[in-house]
Amino acid sequence: MDRRLIGALAIVVVVLLAGCAGIVGSADAPDEAEPERTVEVTASGEATAEPDRATITVAVEARGDSPQAVREEIANDDEALRAALAEWGLEDDQIRTTRYDVRQERPRPEDDSDGSTQYVGIHQYELEIHDVDAVGEVIDVSIDAGADRVQRIQFGLSDERESELRTTAFENAVENADANARTLANSTGLEIVDVYTISTTDHRVSPYTARADAAVAEEPGDGGAPTRIESGEVTVNVDVHIVFEAESGA
Known part of the structure; x- marks a missing residue:
């Protein structure tokens, strides 16, 4: 040229x-x-x-006989999760609600239940991590604090x-x-x-996305092996x- x-x-x-x-x-x-x-x-x-940034989607879930009971359980889980993440080092603006839902769940005829109406709820969050090497650690903190699901891990760029x-x-x-x-x-x-x-x-x-389908700790703080998440290049x-x-x- x-x-x-x-x-x-x-x-x-x-x-x-x-x-x-x-x-x-x-x-x-x-x-x-x-x-x-x-x-x-x-x-x-x-x-x-x-990548030099990551986002983790986690959620807490609840089930009960009334919407009030479900909301109360979700609120308690929310408080515990936010406190644990704040203690780890995440700021408030790094924890964003992406979904909140409480709904009625009617039993299906084939289900083995007493026929009573149940209510289910979910509070889903997106966690923004500036240290991609700490993704596994944040997942462990979330699960130990009561998160029921880790749904997606996405590596991107600042x-x-x-x-x-x-x-x-x-x-x-x-x-x-x-x-x-x-x-x-x-x-x-x-x-x-x-x-x-x-x-x-x-x-x-094109960010790099790692799936984490229903990653749930059997018991909070069960002392299991730490989670390791491998990242890939962003294009x-x-x-x-x-x-x-x-x-x-x-």
Whole structure:
């Protein structure tokens, strides 16, 4: 890639990144006549990194003969869970309610029960962890404090780290687009001379998700082996669409 084109591509990448927060960005050549010959390509770019943030979805559940009994049990479990997580080191804004439900559960005819109406309830939380190595420890604290379920563990990126990867992914996409355009130009007797327009759609982040189906401690504080959760890389993908100005080859 020649120095002239490197400079032009660097400028348009900066323009794209300056406005890419879930919108379509573009950089056009103002007040210039449309080139006679162009090469138009779409290319992808990717960047990966180890996660530096994790979210854990946990829940407490209750069952009883009345909605009041269920709500009271859930409230007690909530108090115990929040106290344990706060003692471990989580702040209030790192513990978010994502679901709260108390409902009537009527017995099915095939169930072996006395036919009385039961009520069930669930309080589900999302825990945000800034130390991904501590995920297993937080799971153990949650279960020991009374959590009945660990439903999902997702590893992702902080805003700062995601922005860094997005920049790298854009740079990779532009390089791929340039290489593709030059291949097309060379095969048709043309030569790439400049960037005419460039645009991008919103970037995509693919977090690493680990499933933890109904992970329940038999007894709170049973002293079992500590939980270990392995994480994987997080990927950021972007697409760019570039129209290159071309001229006939020598």
